[in-house]
Amino acid sequence: MARHLITSALPYINGIKHLGNMVGSMLPADVYARYMRQRGHDVLYICATDEHGTPAELAAKDAGQSVAAFCAEQHEAQKAIYDGFHLRFDHFGRSSSQQNVELTQHFARKLHENGFIEERAIRQVFSVADDRFLPDRYIVGTCPHCGYDKARGDQCENCTRVLDPTDLIDARSAISGSSDLEVRETKHLFLLQSKLQGEVEKFIDEAGDEWPTLASSIARKWLTEGLHDRAITRDLDWGVPVPGDVWPELAAEGKVFYVWFDAPIEYIGSTKEWADADPANRDWKSWWYEADDVRYTEFMAKDNVPFHSVMFPATQLGTREPWKKVDFLKAFNWLTYYGGKFSTSQRRGIFTDAALELLPADYWRYFLVANAPESDDTSFTWELFSSSVNKDLADTLGNFVNRVLSFSRKRFGDEVPAGAAAGEAEAKLGEQIAELLAEYEGHMEALQFRKAAAALRALWSAGNSYLEEKAPWLEIKTDQEAAALTLRTAMNLIHLYAIVSEPFIPAAAKAMRGAFALDGDTAAWVTADEARALSSVPAGTAFTVPPVLFAKITEDDLESYRERFGAAE
Secondary structure, three states: OOEEEEEEOOOEOOOOOEHHHHHHHHHHHHHHHHHHHHOOOOEEEEEEEEOOOHHHHHHHHHHOOOHHHHHHHHHHHHHHHHHHOOOOOOEEEEOOOHHHHHHHHHHHHHHHHOOOEEEEEEEEEEEOOOOEEOOHHHEEEEOOOOOOOOEEOOEOOOOOOEOOHHHOEEEEEOOOOOOOEEEEEEEEEEEOHHHHHHHHHHHHHHHHHHOOHHHHHHHHHHHHHOOOOEEOEEOOOOOOEOOOOOOHHHHHOOOEEOHHHHHHHHHHHHHHHHHHOOOOOOOOHHHHEOOOOEEEEEEEEHHHHHHHHHHHHHHHHHOOOOEOOOOEEEEEOOEEEOOEEOEOOOOEOOEHHHHHHHOOHHHHHHHHHHOOOOOOOEEEOHHHHHHHHHHHHHHHHHHHHHHHHHHHHHHHOOEOOOOOOOOHHHHHHHHHHHHHHHHHHHHHHOOOHHHHHHHHHHHHHHHHHHHHHHOHHHHHHHOHHHHHHHHHHHHHHHHHHHHHOOOOOHHHHHHHHHOEOOOOOOOOOOOHHHHHHOOOOOOOOEEOOOOOOOOOOOHHHHHHHHHHHOOOO
16 A cells, blocks of 8 residues: 655745635645545655745844744744644644755755756846845846736746746835845856756656646646756855855855755655654655655645746756655645735735634635635635535534434433334435445545535535435434434434544544544544445444534624625725
C-alpha cells in the first residue's frame, strides 16, 4: 500500500490569512488527509509558515519588531488559528528553520556542481531615497498587462503574470513611496531553467495528464512560452544565506536566496523538523529520497502553480538526486467576496481569526469545501453561506440527529431499542446508503471536493427520507416494535454519518460518535457491507443526546455580519 505525502502551499507569515487562502490550500488538504487516514493509509501531512522575502521585512517594520521576533510571533498566531479550524498537520514547521537553511544550501551546491547555477552581473533597481537595492517585491507600480495599479515587481496579484521590476509602469519604492529609482549593476545567482526545459517537459508529460486541467494548463503554458533563467538571490537582511564556501563574494555582500527558491524546499525541511523531533521513530528521507512507494499530493491556489509545477521540479531535477516529485497537483481558482478579490495585504474579505470568532470551525469547513473553487472562481456571500449552513448542517444533519436521539430516549430510554427485524424498507435504505457511500468515496479518491460534499449531503438526506417514510412518531401509536426498528436503524445512520462526515466536520463527527457507548476505533471507515447492514450500533448500546450540533443563522445574525464585513455594493 502506498504511503501518502500531502503538502499544502505554505501560508505567508505577513499576517492572518483570509478564507480564500484557507480553501485554496490547507483546508482541502486536511479533508483529504483525514479521509486517507480513516481508510487506513500511512499519511504524512506537512505544512509550514513561509517566512522569508520582502513582505516579512515590510510587515515587521510596520509592527516595529525585528523580523525574527515578528516571524516567531506570527507563526504561533497562525498555528493557533489552524488548530482552531481542526487542521491536523503531522507537522507545521517554519521556513526559517535550520533544517531548511541546510537543505536549501545543499540544493544550491548540487545545482552549482551540475552546472545549473550561474553568477551574473545584472542591472537592478536602486532606491536613492532608501539607499539600497530594492528586491522585486519592494517595488510597486502598474501592471503592463492588465493595468492593475498595485502590482509588485515579481508578480501581478491581479492577473498572476510573472514580472520583472522594470516592467512596471510608474514604479515606486514600497518602503518610502519614492519614485527616485535608478538602475545599477549588482551580481546575483541564476537558476538555469532554460537548460532544464526538456527534463521539466518530460516530467509534466508523465505526471501532468493526471492533474486537474487548471494545474496542467498553467504548467504547459509556462513551458510553451519557454523556461527562462531566473535570479534566485536577493539583497535582503532576512533569508537563507548564500553559502560562503561556494560564493564567498556574494556571501560577504549578505546575499540571501529568493523566497521562491527556499520555500518549496521547506516541504522537505519541515519533514526533517518532524523527524528530528523523534529521530528514533521517524525517517524524513524515506518520504523524500528514493521514495518510490510514496504518492505525493500538493494543494494550492492557481497563483502558486507555476512555481510548484515548473520551478521546484526543475530545482529537484537539477540536483541529479532522487528527490520525490509531485504526483498530483490539486489547484484551485479564487474564492471571491461578493465577486471582489480577497486580499491579505488590503484586508478585504473575511479573515480566519474573525471567522472563528463568529462561528465554530465546522460551519466554515463544510461551506468552504462544499463550495470549493475547483472549476471556476466561487463568490462568497453571506446569503449563500447562511443558506448552506441552515439547510444542510442545521436542518438535514443536525435536526436528524437531535430528533432521532431525543425521541428514542423519550419513548425507549437511554439504550438503543431492539424492535423488529430489519425489513424491506431497511434493505432498500441499506442499498441506497452503500451506493451513495461508493459515490462519496470515488469523489474523495479523485479529489473532487464539491462532488464529494454533494454525495455526503445525499447520504444525510437519505436518512431524512427514510425517517419521513417510516414516521416512527406514528408507528409507535400502533406498533412499538416497528418504531423501535426505525429508531435503531436511524441511530445506525447517525453513527455512519459520524464516520463519513469526519473529514468535513470533525468536531460534529466526534460529538455524534461520542453519543454512543461503543468500544474500539469508532472513527474507522465503513465497509459497503456495514453500510448495507446498518447494524454497527447494536440494540442495548447506551447513548446520550448531544447538544445541538448546528445552530441556525438568523436574519439578525446576517444583518450584523453584513454590517461588520460589508456585502454587495
